[in-house]
Amino acid sequence: MSFRLSQRDKDIIGFINQFRAVDRDSLVELFFKQLKSPVNACNSVMIRLYRLGLIERTQQYSPTVYLPIEAKIKKNSQKILHFLSILDVYKQMCSYSMPKNVIVEDKPTRRKGGIEPDLFCIFKGSPFWIEIQRNQYSEQKMQAKINLYEEFFFSDEWKALHWQPEDRAAIFPSVMLITPVRYAVSSEHIRIIQVISIDELMEKYRSSAKQQRDGRSRVSSPSSHGIKINLT
Numbered sequence: 682m683s684f685r686l687s688q689r690d691k692d693i694i695g696f697i698n699q700f701r702a703v704d705r706d707s708l709v710e711l712f713f714k715q716l717k718s719p720v721n722a723c724n725s726v727m728i729r730l731y732r733l734g735l736i737e738r739t740q741q742y743s744p745t746v747y748l749p750i751e752a753k754i755k756k757n758s759q760k761i762l763h764f765l766s767i768l769d770v771y772k773q774m775c776s777y778s779m780p781k782n783v784i785v786e787d788k789p790t791r792r793k794g795g796i797e798p799d800l801f802c803i804f805k806g807s808p809f810w811i812e813i814q815r816n817q818y819s820e821q822k823m824q825a826k827i828n829l830y831e832e833f834f835f836s837d838e839w840k841a842l843h844w845q846p847e848d849r850a851a852i853f854p855s856v857m858l859i860t861p862v863r864y865a866v867s868s869e870h871i872r873i874i875q876v877i878s879i880d881e882l883m884e885k886y887r888s889s890a891k892q893q894r895d896g897r898s899r900v901s902s903p904s905s906h907g908i909k910i911n912l913t
Contacts, residue, residue: 684733690726694735698749700771700785702764705744707772766813767799770859773879780804782844790838796829801854803844808854814862823864827873830856834870857882 686694693712697703705723713719713726727747730736737748739756746761754760767785774780780802787801787810798810812826833839840851855872858864863875876882 686735690730690735693726694730697736697747699783700764700768701752701754702746702748702761703768704742704746704765707768708747710772711775763799763813763815766815770800770811770813770879771802774802774804777879777883778805782808789842790833790836794829796826796833798856801844808844808852809857810854811857811859814858814860817862818864820865823858824866827856827866827868827871830871831868 689712693708696708696711705720705727708727709719709723713723716722727736727738727745731738731747735750737750737752739746739748739761741757742761746765748754748756748761754764764785771780771783782801782803784801785799787798788795789798789801789810790796796810799813800809800811802809802811810830814823834853839845839853842851845851853871855874857874857876858866859876859878861877866873874882876885
């Protein structure tokens with residue numbers, strides 16, 4: 682049987698392949714919200730793609746969660762919640778500015794036991810490696826994670842990553858911990874940002890920018906260490 686896929690069909694399949702697990706409501710928000718009946722339109726498209734064997738799905742969640750056709754994730758796996766958390770952070774970013782060079786579960790180093798951030802992207806002109814902590818960990822475990830980023834910093838491998846700017850010096854991404862818990866982690870070499878959400882990130886830097894404009898404070902700005910966040 683022959684069938685023709687629209688560009689939107691292809692974009693949806695590609696998006697599911699990229700994020701590994703995508704719930705129906707997120708698809709509505711990202712691909713169908715401009716339509717008169719976005720939920721009905723999304724349901725119709727997703728049923729068609731599923732019946733064509735182009736995507737997989739699990740109905741153990743409500744609304745339905747869609748998976749890549751060759752997903753190695755069990756349909757009741759806790760890993761699905763992990764991928765949905767990554768998707769939620771991505772959607773928060775999209776409400777401010779579309780992230781670029783998005784990589785889910787980035788593996789920037791070939792070395793075993795190296796850093797494996799949940800998400801890499803360039804957001805508001807700045808590169809970020811993002812760690813999403815849904816569970817609370819010990820201070821020692823979190824510092825060990827930061828130490829891995831420091832090891833990678835000193836390796837210089839990051840200077841050759843494909844997204845690095847060609848017209849200026851390489852930039853080491855900020856490490857963003859999205860967590861409801863503040864950890865006493867530190868580094869003299871890399872920038873660490875701890876926030877509950879992207880909303881808090883944006884509020885924090887709006888406040889910092891305003892204080893600088895008003896001349897009332899010299900709070901460290903997002904442009905420190907060669908990092909720039911454009912909030913306009």
